[in-house]
Amino acid sequence: MSILKVAVPSPLSRTFDYLPPLGQPENALLPGSRLSVPFGRGRKVGILLGVESHSDLPLSRLRRADAILDPEPTLPSDLMHLARWASRYYHHPIGEVMSACLPTALRRLHDTMTGVRPSAQARYYQITEAGHAVNCELLKRAPLQRKLFNTLKASKAGCSGEQLAALGTSWRTAVRALIDRGLVVEHVVSTVAPREVGAQVHGRDSQPVLHDEQHTAAETLKRALGCFSVTLLEGVTGSGKTEVYLRLVQACLEQAQQVLILVPEIGLTPQLIERFRKRFTCRIELLHSGTTDRERLRVWQEAKAGQIQIVIGTRSAVFTPFKSLGSIIVDEEHDLSFKQQDGFRYHARDLAVIRGRERQCPVLLGSATPSLESLANVASGRYRHLSLLQRAGGAQPPQIGLLDVRRRAMHEGLSEGLLELIAEHLQQKGQILLFLNRRGFAPVLMCHDCGWSADCPRCDAHMTLHLKSHRLRCHHCGSERAVPVSCPECALENMVLVGQGTERIEAAIAARFPSARVIRIDRDNTRRKGQLESLLAQATAGEADILIGTQMLAKGHHFPRVTLVGILDVDRGLFSADFRATEHVAQLVVQVSGRAGREGRQGRVVIQTHQPDNPLLQVLVRQGYPAFARDALEERKVAELAPFNHLALLRAEATDSKQPRNYLQAVRAMIQQMAMEDVWALGPAVAPMERIAGRYRWQLLIQSPQRKHLHRLLDELRPALETLPASRKVRWSLDVDPVTLL
Ligand code: ADP
Ligand code: ZN
Numbered sequence: 001m002s003i004l005k006v007a008v009p010s011p012l013s014r015t016f017d018y019l020p021p022l023g024q025p026e027n028a029l030l031p032g033s034r035l036s037v038p039f040g041r042g043r044k045v046g047i048l049l050g051v052e053s054h055s056d057l058p059l060s061r062l063r064r065a066d067a068i069l070d071p072e073p074t075l076p077s078d079l080m081h082l083a084r085w086a087s088r089y090y091h092h093p094i095g096e097v098m099s100a101c102l103p104t105a106l107r108r109l110h111d112t113m114t115g116v117r118p119s120a121q122a123r124y125y126q127i128t129e130a131g132h133a134v135n136c137e138l139l140k141r142a143p144l145q146r147k148l149f150n151t152l153k154a155s156k157a158g159c160s161g162e163q164l165a166a167l168g169t170s171w172r173t174a175v176r177a178l179i180d181r182g183l184v185v186e187h188v189v190s191t192v193a194p195r196e197v198g199a200q201v202h203g204r205d206s207q208p209v210l211h212d213e214q215h216t217a218a219e220t221l222k223r224a225l226g227c228f229s230v231t232l233l234e235g236v237t238g239s240g241k242t243e244v245y246l247r248l249v250q251a252c253l254e255q256a257q258q259v260l261i262l263v264p265e266i267g268l269t270p271q272l273i274e275r276f277r278k279r280f281t282c283r284i285e286l287l288h289s290g291t292t293d294r295e296r297l298r299v300w301q302e303a304k305a306g307q308i309q310i311v312i313g314t315r316s317a318v319f320t321p322f323k324s325l326g327s328i329i330v331d332e333e334h335d336l337s338f339k340q341q342d343g344f345r346y347h348a349r350d351l352a353v354i355r356g357r358e359r360q361c362p363v364l365l366g367s368a369t370p371s372l373e374s375l376a377n378v379a380s381g382r383y384r385h386l387s388l389l390q391r392a393g394g395a396q397p398p399q400i401g402l403l404d405v406r407r408r409a410m411h412e413g414l415s416e417g418l419l420e421l422i423a424e425h426l427q428q429k430g431q432i433l434l435f436l437n438r439r440g441f442a443p444v445l446m447c448h449d450c451g452w453s454a455d456c457p458r459c460d461a462h463m464t465l466h467l468k469s470h471r472l473r474c475h476h477c478g479s480e481r482a483v484p485v486s487c488p489e490c491a492l493e494n495m496v497l498v499g500q501g502t503e504r505i506e507a508a509i510a511a512r513f514p515s516a517r518v519i520r521i522d523r524d525n526t527r528r529k530g531q532l533e534s535l536l537a538q539a540t541a542g543e544a545d546i547l548i549g550t551q552m553l554a555k556g557h558h559f560p561r562v563t564l565v566g567i568l569d570v571d572r573g574l575f576s577a578d579f580r581a582t583e584h585v586a587q588l589v590v591q592v593s594g595r596a597g598r599e600g601r602q603g604r605v606v607i608q609t610h611q612p613d614n615p616l617l618q619v620l621v622r623q624g625y626p627a628f629a630r631d632a633l634e635e636r637k638v639a640e641l642a643p644f645n646h647l648a649l650l651r652a653e654a655t656d657s658k659q660p661r662n663y664l665q666a667v668r669a670m671i672q673q674m675a676m677e678d679v680w681a682l683g684p685a686v687a688p689m690e691r692i693a694g695r696y697r698w699q700l701l702i703q704s705p706q707r708k709h710l711h712r713l714l715d716e717l718r719p720a721l722e723t724l725p726a727s728r729k730v731r732w733s734l735d736v737d738p739v740t741l742l
């Protein structure tokens with residue numbers, strides 16, 4: 001007897017057993033195939049993990065799968081392996097992990113996308129075994145369904161969407177109803193015929209002669225092709241890392257191999273993409289949050305068939321199938337956006353490494369400010385290290401200095417010293433970049449008489465005043481309200497604004513330098529499609545004298561005219577409750593600084609601070625990021641934190657303030673009972689921000705110096721997390737290798 005082991009998306013961390021669909025030959029049951037299966041009262045798409053001869057359930061209780069949905073396995077074996085690995089490592093249900101690997105269009109039983117013609121060509125429909133068993137009398141009241149049903153029944157091979165479309169205009173709805181009843185299955189057909197990768201690499205733009213460090217790096221990487229290794233390419237901003245990527249990609253293309261490039265946020269890397277497009281004539285496709293489901297499906301299928309040579313994408317692109325993958329590049333590997341922060345909380349950089357191992361291809365991690373994790377992997381000999389210390393093309397490194405603002409006159413968050421420098425650089429026709437990681441006008445609105453402040457009713461947070469929309473907005477839950485004219489507490493009309501956001505800096509700069517052309521870039525004014533690109537284009541073309549922005553400005557851009565960078569609010573990051581905060585401050589400072597002086601002229605970076613003696617800032621400014629990272633790693637070692645200790649964070653939240661704590665206490669008691677060697681739990685502790693969107697949040701930190709030991713405990717603990725009685729009263733999540741403890 002064959003029992004199908006199927007991964008079905010569900011919050012339960014187990015697989016489900018089914019009987020094979022009727023009328024399918026046994027040898028069609030290949031792992032990685034999608035199946036339509038009955039689940040609860042409905043139907044879902046599951047992935048076949050394997051066929052076994054045993055089930056823990058009595059045969060009479062097993063349900064039968066409806067049909068196999070694809071002629072060949074949808075998930076190739078390396079992705080199956082990756083998903084299994086990720087499910088074990090992140091202790092996340094296999095069904096949800098496999099579902100996350102699929103493009104959205106393949107996660108559904110039928111095509112719910114509307115109004116687009118070509119889809120009918122890419123789909124065909126067949127009657128299921130259950131369909132053959134029923135009488136069409138059942139469909140008496142649905143004439144179109146009946147017509148479709150009879151047509152399908154008469155045709156052995158099934159019908160294409162186009163054929164069905166001829167039967168009635170609302171055929172989609174009708175066929176969907178049949179699918180929901182398990183009578184019909186839909187197959188998504190790959191419209192691409194498999195074809196080998198062509199090695200047409202014509203450099204359209206002229207290639208620069210590599211400088212020595214680049215040459216060494218590129219040669220080392222080329223020699224590494226063909227087997228698995230991980231290399232950290234640490235290169236100061238402007239040192240020519242991208243040029244090294246281009247050479248590695250070229251070497252892969254010459255061997256008819258494909259390349260996957262992961263980037264933090266596609267909107268922030270138009271310049272990178274542009275360089276790839278200029279250099280290679282091969283097919284390059286993008287995958288990111290703005291990609292439509294249909295596009296995603298197409299790229300997925302074409303990459304799988306070997307027809308796309310280069311895929312550049314964000315986090316989830318790590319799950320793209322490839323026919324012949326030659327290497328994986330992770331640009332800005334330190335970036336936090338590679339970590340998924342809800343649901344299946346994977347780290348795309350770490351999965352890229354697992355994938356490289358499975359496919360036996362090299363993985364290249366690039367950054368000017370590598371994560372401490374990757375540096376620790378270099379130190380332990382697991383990763384190769386290549387560095388680029390010189391800026392390419394003779395550009396000089398910027399001159400970085402701290403500006404002590406204690407007791408200095410401040411104008412809306414701008415010190416007199418900085419304002420003078422701005423005036424100077426404006427006069428010399430330099431471009432100026434002011435960085436402040438906070439949008440809106442002011443983060444706090446307060447009554448000057450009684451101290452009342454405008455707080456979010458649903459979060460433990462102040463509401464930010466936004467000038468343009470003239471609203472108070474909570475940046476944590478999105479709540480909005482009108483701006484009060486008088487104090488709701490004492491009724492006096494004496495409201496003051498505390499602190500600065502980018503809007504306020506913009507206003508202050510406009511008042512002080514009325515003739516300067518200012519461009520502000522933050523989430524608030526780049527929501528619409530194309531807005532960011534057009535602002536960035538204006539900035540690079542020199543249509544602005546002063547750029548003001550949040551961290552969106554810090555990543556990857558190349559502003560050739562910038563000669564002065566001002567970092568306004570570094571102090572805030574120094575007082576964060578998160579142990580990773582200093583690492584992030586340092587990365588941000590270095591990344592922002594890298595925007596200065598890229599073209600011949602030496603740039604100047606000024607960091608305003610009330611803490612000029614802060615050892616972190618001192619080391620960073622005087623000795624640079626590598627020295628800072630060395631110290632920070634030493635500190636983490638002494639404090640027994642990641643990467644020397646392996647962490648998992650169990651978060652729980654509920655509208656009732658007591659439940660999260662009760663739940664975590666119960667979990668903690670279980671952990672203590674297990675009495676496992678080398679693993680311990682800290683907490684439960686209230687989250688640094690206790691309430692967000694009306695829910696109270698607590699957390700339990702589980703840690704061990706041995707990764708193995710941590711996972712042994714989690715393996716044993718995981719089933720209890722969902723079965724403990726207290727679990728029903730909370731929303732909980734387990735975060736392995738959390739990037740933030742907030
Ligand atoms: P990174 O990615 O490290 O910030 P890039 O690869 O963007 O650096 O290089 C910075 C600038 O230097 C770019 O304008 C690039 O075209 C240029 N460049 C890179 N390598 C060379 C080289 N070997 N000779 C001359 N210019 C170079
Ligand atoms: Zn008041």
Ligand code: ZN
Binds near residue numbers: 457474477478
């Ligand atoms: Zn809120």
